[in-house]
Amino acid sequence: MKQKNLSQVDPAVFHLCKEEEDRQARTLTLIASENHCSSAVRETMASFLTDKYAEGYPGRRYYGGCEVGDEVERLARNRAKELFGAEAANVQPHSGTQANLAAYLAVMNAGDPLLGMALNAGGHLSHGFARNHTGMLFRAEHYGLDDETGLINYDEVQAKAESLRPKVLVGGGSSYPRLIDWERLRKIAHGVGGLLMADIAHPAGLIAGKVIPSPVGVADLVTMTTHKTLRGPRGGMILCGKDLIKKVNSSVFPGGQGGPFLHAIAAKAVAFGEALRPEFQDYARQVVVNAKALGDALLGLGYELVTGGTDTHLLTVDLRPKGISGKEAEARCLELGLVINKNLIPKDPRPAMETSGLRLGTPALTTRGFKEEEVREVAELLDRAISGKDREAVRARVRELAEAHPLP
Ligand SMILES: Cc1ncc(COP(=O)(O)O)c(C=O)c1O
Numbered sequence: 001m002k003q004k005n006l007s008q009v010d011p012a013v014f015h016l017c018k019e020e021e022d023r024q025a026r027t028l029t030l031i032a033s034e035n036h037c038s039s040a041v042r043e044t045m046a047s048f049l050t051d052k053y054a055e056g057y058p059g060r061r062y063y064g065g066c067e068v069g070d071e072v073e074r075l076a077r078n079r080a081k082e083l084f085g086a087e088a089a090n091v092q093p094h095s096g097t098q099a100n101l102a103a104y105l106a107v108m109n110a111g112d113p114l115l116g117m118a119l120n121a122g123g124h125l126s127h128g129f130a131r132n133h134t135g136m137l138f139r140a141e142h143y144g145l146d147d148e149t150g151l152i153n154y155d156e157v158q159a160k161a162e163s164l165r166p167k168v169l170v171g172g173g174s175s176y177p178r179l180i181d182w183e184r185l186r187k188i189a190h191g192v193g194g195l196l197m198a199d200i201a202h203p204a205g206l207i208a209g210k211v212i213p214s215p216v217g218v219a220d221l222v223t224m225t226t227h228k229t230l231r232g233p234r235g236g237m238i239l240c241g242k243d244l245i246k247k248v249n250s251s252v253f254p255g256g257q258g259g260p261f262l263h264a265i266a267a268k269a270v271a272f273g274e275a276l277r278p279e280f281q282d283y284a285r286q287v288v289v290n291a292k293a294l295g296d297a298l299l300g301l302g303y304e305l306v307t308g309g310t311d312t313h314l315l316t317v318d319l320r321p322k323g324i325s326g327k328e329a330e331a332r333c334l335e336l337g338l339v340i341n342k343n344l345i346p347k348d349p350r351p352a353m354e355t356s357g358l359r360l361g362t363p364a365l366t367t368r369g370f371k372e373e374e375v376r377e378v379a380e381l382l383d384r385a386i387s388g389k390d391r392e393a394v395r396a397r398v399r400e401l402a403e404a405h406p407l408p
Contacts, residue, residue, distance in 0.1 A: 026402050027337040028378065032314035032361025033174065033202065035231045036368065037267075038274060038408050044267040045233050053259045057249060072266045079272035080237060083208050084216045088245035090238045091268055092252050092260040096201045096225035099236030099252075100126040100170075101134060103221045106244060106251035107195055108167045110137050115166035115194075117152070118142035120344050120352070122175035122316075124199065141166075145346045150306040150316075151178060158188050165192045171219070172199035175343055175359045177291075177310040182215040195220040201236075203312050205229025205363065208275045209284020212312060220244065229287060229313050229363045232271025235264045283366060287313045290362040293372040297379030306345050306357065314361040318345050324386060326355030333385045337398035340382070368405035377401070 007014040024036070049072065055062040058070035073091060080089040093099035104114065114134065116127030121144040125132040128140025141164050146153040161169060169189035171180050182198060189196040198215035200207055204224040207214045216222055222239040226232035238248050253260070274280060291310045298317060299305060306316035319329055326342030333340050343359035350356050360382075365375065378401070384394045 021407070025407050026399055027339050028398055028402055029364035030338060030340045030360045030362070030378070030382075032359050032363070033225075033228050034361075035205075035228060035363045036407050037227070037231055037233060037271065040274070041231075041233055041267045041270050044270050045263055047263050047266065049263040049266050050261070052262050054262055055253065055259050057253070069260075069262045072262055072269065073260070076265045076269035076272065079269055079276065080239070083272050083275055084214065084222070084239055086216050086222070086239035087242045088240055088248075090240075090245070090248050090252050091235075091265050092257060093223075093236030093238060094257060094261060094264070095234065096124075096199075096223065096236045097126045097132075098256060099223040099225075099238050100124075100197075100199060102251040102256045103197055103223050103238050103240075103248065104134065104138065104168055105255055106247040107221070108138065112138055112167040113164045114138040114140045114168050114170065115157075115161055115164055116140065116142055116170040117173045117176070118144045120348070121145045121346065122173040124172075124174050124201070127170050127173075127199070139164075147347055150308075150346050152176070152180065154181065154184050154188070157185070158191075161188045161192045161194070166194045168195050168197050168221075170197045170199055171215070172201065172203075174202060175314060175316055176202075177305075177312055177314050177316060178307050179212055179311045180215075182213070182218040186218050189220075197221040197223065199223050201225040202228055202314065205231055205275065205280075206284050206288065206312060208272075209281045209287075211281070211284045211288055221248070226268050226271060229284070230271060230275065231283075231363070231367065232275075233264050233267035235261070235268055237268070286371065287362050287366045289372060290366050290370060290375045291315060293375045294360060294362060294379050297376040298382070301379060301383045303383075313363050314359060316343055316345060317358040317360060318356065319358060319386075320345075320356050322386065325350055326357050327353065329358055329386045332388060333382060336381075336385045336391060336395045337402065338378075338382055338385055365405075367408060370405060374401065 053063045054066045054069040076091040077089045114128045117123030129135045143157045171185045186196045196219040198219035206212045227234045304318035330342045342355040343357045345357035
């Protein structure tokens with residue numbers, strides 16, 4: 001087959017890819033779950049590995065010609081274990097949601113009790129939400145946050161665990177800005193005869209970069225996405241002890257997936273290799289420094305923050321002092337190139353499609369080289385965008401900042 005590039009083969013898709021690149025380049029991403037992976041990760045995602053079937057695991061495949069695939073998967077696994085100090089890793093899950101379902105089904109049966117953080121408290125759909133398969137398969141109940149502090153109320157978790165006796169207690173979420181007491185959650189889970197699963201989809205990069213405490217070795221199962229703070233390709237991963245890896249492996253394949261995405265596994269290996277370098281720890285540290293700077297600047301501008309601040313890469317902003325909904329604030333920012341998302345706050349009086357809050361994160365800005373001073377300026381731009389002041393000046397300055405910080 002003669003090599004032709006995408007622009008010749010399919011101009012329509014080529015232009016869409018280019019448009020997305022331009023959109024990312026000329027705007028500032030403050031979505032906490034997004035990041036910009038390296039060009040090495042992108043290049044690997046576009047490699048010939050995408051063509052290869054490799055059902056099974058290294059050394060035990062259902063297809064011939066998997067020698068290279070075996071090497072790729074072994075390399076990714078070994079780097080994952082080194083990066084997180086884990087005994088065992090499964091690098092095949094196609095996404096965080098797939099990783100979670102596979103991890104649950106490694107240790108639970110349909111109908112078993114599951115306890116996780118409520119969606120409106122910052123939990124994830126895959127923690128037993130009624131319309132997610134995890135909510136349909138398991139007898140799921142949820143814990144919330146303390147109304148006053150916005151923090152996990154461990155006494156409530158304990159009480160719910162004692163009455164439900166979950167087989168799996170899941171900790172972690174999509175918009176929780178504070179550290180989680182993994183030891184306490186483990187005690188609660190084990191105290192009722194269950195297991196602890198830590199879903200570190202969001203802070204995985206901060207844990208790999210050693211800036212916040214790790215649940216590896218504390219939780220029985222650790223699941224994550226590889227594309228958020230960890231800055232790899234879109235995908236998932238499960239870590240566990242040697243005692244559980246056989247069950248985890250058969251739950252991922254043949255339990256929940258067919259052929260692994262070898263191109264994505266290779267790109268995970270590249271991202272883990274990048275995360276093992278000292279520069280990654282500088283990046284992870286700066287993500288948190290930037291989030292704190294963003295939070296302090298917003299407090300100074302009269303906003304409130306759920307829990308009063310952050311220990312991680314994300315903040316939940318309470319917009320009620322400004323009298324504007326999350327939906328409206330999101331739209332005003334988006335129009336000027338500040339890409340953010342609306343978010344529920346604890347006991348939000350508005351519905352989920354409107355909300356009274358915003359979720360902001362600093363991974364993508366940090367990857368583009370933003371430091372505290374520029375992040376403080378971003379807080380001012382957000383404030384001016386939300387209040388509708390000097391719209392054209394804000395738009396121009398956002399563009400200027402974006403152009404001064406190219407995508408990797
Ligand atoms: C806590 C948590 N778990 C799981 C996931 C699911 O990841 P994915 O979108 O790759 O399925 C997310 C994604 O936002 C998440 O925040």
